[in-house]
Amino acid sequence: MVSVQSPPGRRELPYARVLLLPAILMAAATGAAAAAVSEPARTAVGWCGGVAMLLVLATAAEAVRRGRALRDLRAEHARHTAYLERRVASHEAEMLRFAKEIVPNAIYRLRSGNSPGEVIRRIGDIDPSYRELPESQLKVLQTVLEIIDREEALRDSAQRSFVSIARRVQAIVHQQNNELREMEEDHGRNPEVFDDLLRIDHGTALIGRLADSISVLGGGRPGRQWPDPVPLYSVLRGGMSRILEYRRIKLDSIAQVNIRGISVEPVIHAVAELMDNATRYSPPQTKVHVTATEVQTGVAVEIEDAGVSFSEEARNKAEGMLERAKAGVDLQDLGDAPRLGLAVVGRLCSQFNMQVSLRSSAYGGVRAVLIVPREMMTEEPAPGLAHGIGAGAVPKTEGALEGPKRAPKRRRPTSPRIPATVSMTDEVPEVTEWTAGGLPQRRSRVKIPLSQRLAEQAAAEKAEREGKPSIWSTPAPAPEPEQKEPEPGLWVEAFWNGLKGDPDPAALTQQTTEPARIEADDERDHK
Amino acid sequence: MTPPQRRRRYPSQEAVEPVPKPTPEGEGGDGKRPPERLYVVAGPDGERADLDLVTLIVARADPPPSATPEQTAMLRLTTAPLSVAELSAYLNLPFSVVTVLLTEMLTAELVQARAPIVRQALPDRSLLEAVMHGLQRL
Numbered sequence A: 001m002v003s004v005q006s007p008p009g010r011r012e013l014p015y016a017r018v019l020l021l022p023a024i025l026m027a028a029a030t031g032a033a034a035a036a037v038s039e040p041a042r043t044a045v046g047w048c049g050g051v052a053m054l055l056v057l058a059t060a061a062e063a064v065r066r067g068r069a070l071r072d073l074r075a076e077h078a079r080h081t082a083y084l085e086r087r088v089a090s091h092e093a094e095m096l097r098f099a100k101e102i103v104p105n106a107i108y109r110l111r112s113g114n115s116p117g118e119v120i121r122r123i124g125d126i127d128p129s130y131r132e133l134p135e136s137q138l139k140v141l142q143t144v145l146e147i148i149d150r151e152e153a154l155r156d157s158a159q160r161s162f163v164s165i166a167r168r169v170q171a172i173v174h175q176q177n178n179e180l181r182e183m184e185e186d187h188g189r190n191p192e193v194f195d196d197l198l199r200i201d202h203g204t205a206l207i208g209r210l211a212d213s214i215s216v217l218g219g220g221r222p223g224r225q226w227p228d229p230v231p232l233y234s235v236l237r238g239g240m241s242r243i244l245e246y247r248r249i250k251l252d253s254i255a256q257v258n259i260r261g262i263s264v265e266p267v268i269h270a271v272a273e274l275m276d277n278a279t280r281y282s283p284p285q286t287k288v289h290v291t292a293t294e295v296q297t298g299v300a301v302e303i304e305d306a307g308v309s310f311s312e313e314a315r316n317k318a319e320g321m322l323e324r325a326k327a328g329v330d331l332q333d334l335g336d337a338p339r340l341g342l343a344v345v346g347r348l349c350s351q352f353n354m355q356v357s358l359r360s361s362a363y364g365g366v367r368a369v370l371i372v373p374r375e376m377m378t379e380e381p382a383p384g385l386a387h388g389i390g391a392g393a394v395p396k397t398e399g400a401l402e403g404p405k406r407a408p409k410r411r412r413p414t415s416p417r418i419p420a421t422v423s424m425t426d427e428v429p430e431v432t433e434w435t436a437g438g439l440p441q442r443r444s445r446v447k448i449p450l451s452q453r454l455a456e457q458a459a460a461e462k463a464e465r466e467g468k469p470s471i472w473s474t475p476a477p478a479p480e481p482e483q484k485e486p487e488p489g490l491w492v493e494a495f496w497n498g499l500k501g502d503p504d505p506a507a508l509t510q511q512t513t514e515p516a517r518i519e520a521d522d523e524r525d526h527k
Numbered sequence B: 001m002t003p004p005q006r007r008r009r010y011p012s013q014e015a016v017e018p019v020p021k022p023t024p025e026g027e028g029g030d031g032k033r034p035p036e037r038l039y040v041v042a043g044p045d046g047e048r049a050d051l052d053l054v055t056l057i058v059a060r061a062d063p064p065p066s067a068t069p070e071q072t073a074m075l076r077l078t079t080a081p082l083s084v085a086e087l088s089a090y091l092n093l094p095f096s097v098v099t100v101l102l103t104e105m106l107t108a109e110l111v112q113a114r115a116p117i118v119r120q121a122l123p124d125r126s127l128l129e130a131v132m133h134g135l136q137r138l
Helices: A013-036 A039-111 A114-123 A126-131 A137-187 A193-219 A233-240 A261-278 A312-328 A340-352 A450-465 A489-500 A505-513 A520-523 B038-042 B069-077 B084-091 B095-107 B127-138
Strands: A249-254 A288-295 A298-304 A355-360 A364-372 B056-058 B111-114
Touching: A013 A039, A039 A114, A114 A137, A137 A193, A193 A340, A193 B038, A193 B095, A233 A261, A233 A288, A233 B038, A261 A288, A261 A340, A261 A364, A261 B084, A288 B038, A298 B127, A312 A340, A312 A355, A340 A355, A355 B056, A364 A520, A450 B111, B069 B084, B069 B095, B084 B095, B095 B111
Parallel strands: A249 A288
Antiparallel strands: A288 A298, A298 A364, A355 A364, B056 B111
16 A cells, blocks of 8 residues: 655654745745835835734644644554554454364364354364454354254254164064064975065065165164174175075185174175175176185175176266265265165275275176275184084084094095996886886886875874774785695705605605796785 | 064974063174075075975085085085985074975985885885895895
């Protein structure tokens, strides 16, 4: 700004010096006029000149005084303007600081669980310089905080209601799961009912995953908790059981590690969402290959599909979605046709410190790699050894006497090694009947289904218990009068007699009267 | 909010004391069960072989690398002949799941099944024949 102040070097001149020049001029003019006029007028002119000089001096003095006063006023005004401008500038800076520093800090305080009033009262705790905030700014701050608080409360309650509904669905699904498992055990012997139960079970699992997704997006925890460590293979199959097309998933070499009980559910859910994406965006006849290998930071689960390739743009979009989900997705952001999968995965990853990356696969599809951190794994043994199934139930030798310590034998199959083409059963085709055309009549060994035969057995046993006559209980028909058989040892005697060359006619006649034994007749008896 | 609890149709012996109710939050429950559901274990459903609870199963080969853990466990268990009922009990899997798995293994010729011999009022003719021929061969 232009300074209107007088230069500081210029000194204030005293009135006498300022008024000297007009006084001299007036005196000179008066003197000259008095000298020029005739004698009688001289006195009058002199008087008039004196009065005029006085008037001029008075006027001049007044003018000078006013001029000085004006200058002072102007200087004062300039100072005031400068002060005001400084003030405006500082105000702007303060507002900027208010907007960029104080309000965010206060909102952060608010988010960390303080009420707006508390934040305003303890504003000095954030930074001591905030204590001197003017009242107006405090008022603005309070209003802003209150509005934010109200909005947050609204959104929170909306999310909480989502989560609570999801929780209820989860509870029902969980109970349904348990009961379906019981039913499957109860009706395990009836294949038709069992298959239908499996279908219902599958549908329930899908509902459960949807409820889990809503719960995770709403900021809740995934539904179930597992008390014991679970092998990774079981975890991956748990993920498979929650997607529609689980048949297309192929588990190839899975690392034999156990997942800590508390981390099982997030891994299952993340894997299920990734598998669902993989099966959904690949042709229905292709397989999705899942492998799991141990890496430095944990276990890398790779899910590779043979679907459409990932363009750079699509990849950026997907990664962006993951990033946004990690930052905390709003339920409103999901849009009309919600693609929950990646949002859920991103949320789970940020909550549980997992990492996920999407790359294009060598097969042309997408390869999703989920890295489960080492904190989620455990060295503790899982309850079931063979991937959660079986081995725990093998007959135990605990408590029994210890046998001799032998080196373990190499397992060999109990059946001798024979080519698969040779039947192991006794179905050597024995031709016992002949058709009318002279061809051998074959009978298959089991013509009647097993269940029918079992029923027959039960009926026969029942009849026996009730004392009904059966084929065995009816007395055998009276035996025909026995033909006289030679005593067991007699043939030796006859033999020796023959050798002696002493023919005994009685012995010979006895033998010849006996009918010849025909071997083939034996079989006919069994018919 | 949860529907009424179902009563077991065939309660097991040890479940006589009242089972603790699962918490309504769906937490706890019995986490002893593995997270996979039975349809994943059973694999593709389809035709089942005519297997009975007392059909004896014998392993015929070592488990291939592609076998699922259940199939591996079965092959290990059936080194000596074992009935389907016992397999089902040891593996803690329902009978129908075991039969599906066994059918798959039978077609792959990993195991062999032997039907039980049923007591009949009239003995099976082919059985008698087999006995007779066996005796004759002695």
